[in-house]
Amino acid sequence: MRLRRTKQCKLCPWKLSTNPFDIPDGYDVDKHKALSCTIADPGDFRGSGGKAMACHHSKEGKEEHCVGWIYNQLGPGNNIALRMEMMRCENIKDLKVVGDQHERFEDTLPSIKHIQITP
Numbered sequence: 001m002r003l004r005r006t007k008q009c010k011l012c013p014w015k016l017s018t019n020p021f022d023i024p025d026g027y028d029v030d031k032h033k034a035l036s037c038t039i040a041d042p043g044d045f046r047g048s049g050g051k052a053m054a055c056h057h058s059k060e061g062k063e064e065h066c067v068g069w070i071y072n073q074l075g076p077g078n079n080i081a082l083r084m085e086m087m088r089c090e091n092i093k094d095l096k097v098v099g100d101q102h103e104r105f106e107d108t109l110p111s112i113k114h115i116q117i118t119p
């Protein structure tokens with residue numbers, strides 16, 4: 001297999017610097033929360049049951065993995081099934097994230113610090 005995307009995008013929610021409300025093309029907090037189904041119980045050999053987080057730049061039928069999600073699930077997320085799958089990936093060595101990353105999915109969701117109040 002081969003990843004369609006290997007570079008993390010500017011506004012990937014896994015980046016500490018991203019305000020989820022700045023994610024383009026109609027950010028939806030409920031859809032974001034629903035992506036918790038793509039997160040493995042760390043160390044569980046079933047991983048996320050084959051569910052993957054798609055990059056929000058994906059085109060229908062040509063889905064791309066979220067680079068931040070792969071980086072997290074191969075690292076602190078300890079998604080064993082994904083680790084096994086990525087052993088067959090031709091270009092996993094090209095995976096590149098930019099800047100500090102969240103360690104937990106919950107922290108990618110909006111929090112009080114992301115709400116801007118204009119006087």
Ligand code: SF4
Pocket residue numbers: 007008009011012013014054055056057065066067068069
């Ligand atoms: S979610 Fe993406 S890498 Fe994470 S992403 Fe979206 S635009 Fe890219």
